[in-house]
Amino acid sequence: MIRLLGLLLLLLQLPQAALAHKPSDSYLALQAQGQNIAGQWDIALRDLEYAIGLDADGDGAITWGEIKARHEAIAAYAFARLKLRTEGRDCEVKVTDHLIDSHSDGSYAVLRFDAACSAQAATAAEIEYRLFFDLDPTHRGLLRWQSGSVTTTGVLSPDRPALQIRGEETTRLAQFFAYAREGVWHIWIGIDHILFLVSLLLPAVLVATARGWAPVDRFAPAMWDVVKVVTSFTVAHSITLSLAALSIISLPSRITETAIALSVLLAALNNIRPVVYEKRWVVAFLFGLIHGFGFASVLSDLGLPREALLTALVGFNLGVEAGQLAIVAVFLPIAYRMRRTVLYRRIILVGGSAIIAALAAAWMAERAFDLKLLG
């Protein structure tokens, strides 16, 4: 609200002030199905009243009977101002139903229609919209275009009355890779997942002895240890990620995020004062279940296409694994080479774990008590 402006409005225009109120919109939802476009168009009754008149008896109330009597006029007026085209030729529109719906600013006429086009609408279509622009230049057509699993939205205005839809044949494969990329990205920016994994992997090039950690002799046991940890982490988080993404189980994100921080803390502490040695894969599995819920909340933010749920889920999961393997591929050779050094065994393993543990403890406090400790 604008203070002095409001005041001046009072003064210079009328004894009443400007406050935001919803402007005129129509909602146009189109769905391409081969050479057909199925549509639903919601147009405010107030706008139709202003344009062509609906309130036949002039009593200020629009009844269903008055609207029914104007159904043909409404359709004629609206579709004279909307053109759907493929390859430059108009599609033939047939209104299939007249209904009513309510939006946040009142009741709307709902026109359901089918448009028969001369070419595949999903590949390329053009929408030209001019409804009410001559009467109210602030009117907007809010478009939602759907073809296959792809939804495009757009706003049609007097300055931009036409939209070209380029249906870039989005295949299952493209969708799969898109979600896989998100998976890789998430593990890379998900520092808590990386630190958990690193904490469990740090001792992989070492063996536990009575006097603490000692270097392994050969690469094979180290490799085998890594495989066990990574595989069990993967299996576990795949299980919960799938269950959560399919809405079978869900956990509040505060609990999930706190438990993830706890998992990092315990894994790091275990390197400083070992409790679990060879059975670290069990730890990886148990906490992997929790990390899976964390991944699921990211996936649900991305939005899951209903009709390609499995593609998205598998893609995202494999992306996470690929990101994880990349980390292991960099980590393992370096760690193996450094395993005999004091630097590795004291500074990196113990010192590094201490830093990770401190960080994880801070996250835990933040997430559990909703604080902000770290910048």
Place this chain on the structure above:
Amino acid sequence: MNGSTRPGPAASAAVPSRAARLIAAGCAAAGLWGPTLEAAPFRPTDDRAVIERLPTRPTDPVQRELAELRRIHAAAPGEPGPAVDLARRYFSLALESGDMRYTGYAQAALAAWRRPPGPVPVDVLVVKAQLAQYRHDFIDALKLFDAAIALDPKNVRAHAWRAAVNMVIARYDAVRADCTRVRELGEALLATGCEAYLDATLGKAGAAYDALAAQLKAEQGARPTLKLWTLTVLAEIARRKGDMAAAEAHYKAALQLENSDQYLLAAYAELLTHQRRWPDIVALLRRWERSDVLLLQLARAERAVGTPEANAHAALLRSRFADAALRGDSINAQDEAWFRLEFEQDPKGALALALQNWAIQKEPRDAEIVLEAALAARDPSAAKPVMDWLARTGLEDPRLAELAAAMKKTTR
């Protein structure tokens, strides 16, 4: 709400806030994958069922007057006189009802002057500028007022409005110049109000209040709209001085003059909100659901009182903001910021909207939401532009002082 565990510049862009994720997770749990705002379309069964009530009947005097203005305009669409008459009438209806559609009809009346080149008459420029400020396009509005004043340097309306727009965007030197010009043009009370409002923002609320109160006393015969405006300015300045009793007395006196005024109600309700007088707000705003800002104040008070309508009103606001987002509008950024903060427990989202609003307009209420949201989001550095503005202007305002003190405590 957030432990920042996903650092890096891309992280904030790629991954929504923890709060958004919490909401998304909640939606996921409830099986709502996407926004499902509208109810399903239906077919009424009774022909007599009333589907929509119009704001006015075709036979109302206002509608007859509009029909006549439209008829004259339609006969000569390129004539500025009838076009401006029609546009002004629609614009005043927009102000009266808060209904944005009327501003669209006003714009349509001026369609002949939509695109330069070609000379545009002064009155057309002024109405176009008023419409531009209505949609918060302040830069455009200023250009149009400048053009109008260049053609007609004695246009009081253009000077006063330009002062108002410059006030909103914190160009105080320009405001002063226009206030002075209004005084030179012989509008003493209007000029005093203009200056008082400016001075009260620049740390001289006491002197500003006394000067304006004295001028109003000297001009008891002023036209009612000017008196109403003066009383509202006095109330606002009294509130900033911390004199809540005087502020309330001025608001009540103004309501006596005109009791169905949305701006006045909003300002008065804000005073009551600061005093947490929730039942009084519910009583005051019960019938004002149509206006977003009044509905927000009403819903807030209803929630505090615990009336059953609170949830329905919050849901209505939620769907209005969702509709505005579909359209790409940001006119409601400030209201939506309050809503996110108080109803959605999303301080980060609220802060982002509050800062977006602050980039466009800079008045005490705009500052208040930035400070509130930054405190709630525990992000004091985000509020720096507002803290700087407070320091620069020296604005006196008890609520803002309280928030600024709290902010300094967290940064220390």
